[in-house]
Amino acid sequence: MRISELSRRSGAPVSTLKYFLREGLLREGERLSGNQTSYDDSHVQRVRLVRALLDTGGLSIAAAKRVLATLDDENSSLAHTFEAAQHALGVGRDGSSRAAASEAARERIARVAARNSWHTSPENPGFEISARVLDDLAAIGYEPSDAYLAAYAAAADTIAHADLGALRDRESADLIAELMIVGTVLGDALIAGLRRLAQESATEELFPVAEPRADARPSGARQPQRRDPK
Amino acid sequence: MRISELSRRSGAPVSTLKYFLREGLLREGERLSGNQTSYDDSHVQRVRLVRALLDTGGLSIAAAKRVLATLDDENSSLAHTFEAAQHALGVGRDGSSRAAASEAARERIARVAARNSWHTSPENPGFEISARVLDDLAAIGYEPSDAYLAAYAAAADTIAHADLGALRDRESADLIAELMIVGTVLGDALIAGLRRLAQESATEELFPVAEPRADARPSGARQPQRRDPK
DNA sequence: ACGCACTGATAGTAACACTATCGATAGTAC
DNA sequence: GTACTATCGATAGTGTTACTATCAGTGCGT
Numbered sequence: 001m002r003i004s005e006l007s008r009r010s011g012a013p014v015s016t017l018k019y020f021l022r023e024g025l026l027r028e029g030e031r032l033s034g035n036q037t038s039y040d041d042s043h044v045q046r047v048r049l050v051r052a053l054l055d056t057g058g059l060s061i062a063a064a065k066r067v068l069a070t071l072d073d074e075n076s077s078l079a080h081t082f083e084a085a086q087h088a089l090g091v092g093r094d095g096s097s098r099a100a101a102s103e104a105a106r107e108r109i110a111r112v113a114a115r116n117s118w119h120t121s122p123e124n125p126g127f128e129i130s131a132r133v134l135d136d137l138a139a140i141g142y143e144p145s146d147a148y149l150a151a152y153a154a155a156a157d158t159i160a161h162a163d164l165g166a167l168r169d170r171e172s173a174d175l176i177a178e179l180m181i182v183g184t185v186l187g188d189a190l191i192a193g194l195r196r197l198a199q200e201s202a203t204e205e206l207f208p209v210a211e212p213r214a215d216a217r218p219s220g221a222r223q224p225q226r227r228d229p230k
Numbered sequence: 231m232r233i234s235e236l237s238r239r240s241g242a243p244v245s246t247l248k249y250f251l252r253e254g255l256l257r258e259g260e261r262l263s264g265n266q267t268s269y270d271d272s273h274v275q276r277v278r279l280v281r282a283l284l285d286t287g288g289l290s291i292a293a294a295k296r297v298l299a300t301l302d303d304e305n306s307s308l309a310h311t312f313e314a315a316q317h318a319l320g321v322g323r324d325g326s327s328r329a330a331a332s333e334a335a336r337e338r339i340a341r342v343a344a345r346n347s348w349h350t351s352p353e354n355p356g357f358e359i360s361a362r363v364l365d366d367l368a369a370i371g372y373e374p375s376d377a378y379l380a381a382y383a384a385a386a387d388t389i390a391h392a393d394l395g396a397l398r399d400r401e402s403a404d405l406i407a408e409l410m411i412v413g414t415v416l417g418d419a420l421i422a423g424l425r426r427l428a429q430e431s432a433t434e435e436l437f438p439v440a441e442p443r444a445d446a447r448p449s450g451a452r453q454p455q456r457r458d459p460k
Numbered sequence: 461a462c463g464c465a466c467t468g469a470t471a472g473t474a475a476c477a478c479t480a481t482c483g484a485t486a487g488t489a490c
Numbered sequence: 491g492t493a494c495t496a497t498c499g500a501t502a503g504t505g506t507t508a509c510t511a512t513c514a515g516t517g518c519g520t
Binding site: 156186 | 372
């Protein structure tokens with residue numbers, strides 16, 4: 001197929017496809033002559049993958065490029081592909097480099113990991129991401145309890161095993177690698193969505209709407225001293 | 231304190247603080263005279279909250295503004311604040327409006343919710359977010375199993391109860407509302423980080439590095455993935 | 461032989477999140 | 491009282507990102 005059909009089948013404008021080509025997010029098609037290039041179903045697939053990474057996954061073009069590069073790297077074991085993809089994903093959704101997390105926060109995350117018998121490399125970006133959240137919470141004045149972190153860790157463990165379990169019964173190594181990466185990126189969005197649902201439910205459970213408490217003031221503009229009295 | 235000290239204490243440049251003021255992310259201080267305005271600790275706190283929302287939570291200025299507006303809305307019940315915050319967060323991290331999820335995907339999410347006895351409003355953005363992931367996975371050629379979704383839902387349930395549990399023993403309604411919102415936004419990042427750690431561990435567990443498959447090239451020095459060639 | 465789709469290259473655009481500059485003013489130091 | 495410095499609101503400018511548009515040249519199909 002030519003680029004116009006690739007556009008029609010993938011839903012992306014031709015100009016965007018050319019942009020993806022330029023940026024290396026999409027392999028070049030087979031050149032038939034000076035002004036004819038042929039694309040196939042794998043290109044359609046790839047465009048959809050890129051759109052999912054960008055839109056649902058919230059990745060930047062640069063991050064998507066790194067992720068796809070590890071995917072296209074043939075001579076890697078699964079574990080290595082995964083590790084590379086994790087690094088390619090980086091610390092944020094984009095490639096932004098903010099201040100690093102504190103050592104204390106990183107150590108607390110390490111303790112959580114140890115308690116779950118996770119064995120991980122110290123360069124796993126998960127340390128940085130999680131530790132930064134702890135630092136942010138501390139800056140806001142909130143110190144999460146061990147039980148809170150343990151619950152999050154248990155949930156992470158559940159998810160990770162579900163992800164890997166979904167992979168186990170696949171045959172092609174290529175497909176496994178792709179699913180692994182897609183699962184990492186889209187799984188973040190999936191858990192975020194489900195969490196919104198679970199939270200609404202849990203909120204009503206614990207704080208019913210017909211709350212007789214008179215916490216809501218009629219008007220008064222008092223300055224609340226928000227500080228955690230730890 | 232004056233704006234320069236607010237800057238020093240919060241770590242944000244004065245020009246950025248003025249920007250936050252303009253955008254309504256930060257309440258105006260108390261005007262003492264034509265060119266003197268006094269800020270207090272609550273402003274320092276707020277700046278840190280905004281930075282956490284923007285940097286770690288990945289929110290856009292517009293989304294952060296909506297979220298903070300619901301937080302500042304005094305006459306709301308907790309449940310209502312939460313609901314408003316969920317909507318303020320919107321479907322993506324930013325306010326981008328992409329194509330809606332399919333009805334089939336939305337129904338599948340509804341079934342998952344029902345199986346967990348979540349009772350939620352149909353407008354909860356969690357439906358849209360999760361359903362879109364399902365659509366994306368389908369477009370990639372992957373149909374997640376019920377077991378897979380069930381595991382994610384169980385994890386979401388665990389997290390939601392941990393979040394709410396952390397709130398229950400707080401006294402001030404203002405603080406609870408703030409934590410609820412921060413928890414929603416930063417919690418996404420926290421679970422993402424922990425998930426990365428759990429996945430690395432689970433990957434090694436299920437796909438050991440010394441894999442006898444012919445796909446893995448056991449030759450020692452792997453080319454590190456292309457770092458940023460900029 | 462003519463027209464249209466295609467090619468790569470380059471230029472332009474819109475949104476976003478700041479960041480810098482400005483003239484006017486006012487509090488503080490001497 | 492004068493000099494100095496910080497602040498004020500307003501406005502303009504900057505760098506990045508993710509496209510989107512235009513263009514000159516090429517060649518397949520009828």
